Amino acid sequence: MQYSQKVLDHFMHPHNVGKMENPDAVATEGSPACGDQVTVYLKVDDKTKTITDISFLSYGCASNIATASIITDMAKGKTLEEAKKITWRDAMDALDGLPPVKVHCSVLAADTLQSAISNYEIAHGLKEVPNFGKAAIEEELRKIIYPQVGEDIISLKMVKYIGFQDGEVTIDMNIMKFDQWRDNIAEEIREHLQKYPEVKKITINFP
Numbered sequence: 001m002q003y004s005q006k007v008l009d010h011f012m013h014p015h016n017v018g019k020m021e022n023p024d025a026v027a028t029e030g031s032p033a034c035g036d037q038v039t040v041y042l043k044v045d046d047k048t049k050t051i052t053d054i055s056f057l058s059y060g061c062a063s064n065i066a067t068a069s070i071i072t073d074m075a076k077g078k079t080l081e082e083a084k085k086i087t088w089r090d091a092m093d094a095l096d097g098l099p100p101v102k103v104h105c106s107v108l109a110a111d112t113l114q115s116a117i118s119n120y121e122i123a124h125g126l127k128e129v130p131n132f133g134k135a136a137i138e139e140e141l142r143k144i145i146y147p148q149v150g151e152d153i154i155s156l157k158m159v160k161y162i163g164f165q166d167g168e169v170t171i172d173m174n175i176m177k178f179d180q181w182r183d184n185i186a187e188e189i190r191e192h193l194q195k196y197p198e199v200k201k202i203t204i205n206f207p
Contacts, residue, residue: 003063006066007062007063008062016055020042024043025041026119027039030112036060036108040115042117049079050080051077051079051083064109066105067095071106091109100148104147104188132196132199134164141159141192144188158173167199167200168203171204174207
């Protein structure tokens with residue numbers, strides 16, 4: 001697998017690594033059982049809402065470590081509003097690209113940063129806890145990347161239907177049985193949605 005020199009540099013010598021003592025906010029996304037997990041810690045200036053310090057812990061591959069390293073670099077010193085604009089594409093571009101099958105690592109790093117910011121805002125009364133529903137499910141599905149082309153499954157119109165009622169999520173997918181990535185996509189869907197206490201059951205239907 002071909003990695004850029006920047007990916008290798010951040011993998012071999014990652015920045016901002018380590019558990020932070022007394023962080024103002026923390027978030028963990030992913031799962032070691034699924035192969036990748038990232039935790040992001042934030043220190044935020046209460047008056048200016050600037051990220052004064054940031055660190056991460058990572059469990060996963062070279063791309064996972066490199067993207068967490070670069071995205072913490074990008075967020076340090078920015079206001080929360082500025083940091084909320086950092087996307088997985090920004091992280092990937094800053095690393096001079098990633099192999100298509102590793103694009104999900106940049107999504108995980110960006111997602112964890114945004115979750116940490118959200119947790120800070122909720123804890124400090126800057127936003128309300130969002131209601132869980134179809135919109136939240138769709139937002140999670142936009143974070144799932146189809147490895148072959150490096151685009152999310154919503155943009156690729158691979159999701160035909162999203163339903164949520166009485167704790168059960170129903171998702172109809174437009175991915176054929178012979179598709180080599182079908183099982184991986186299903187696992188990622190479950191991983192993204194199982195973290196919500198409102199979700200009691202997940203049903204994924206394929207053609």
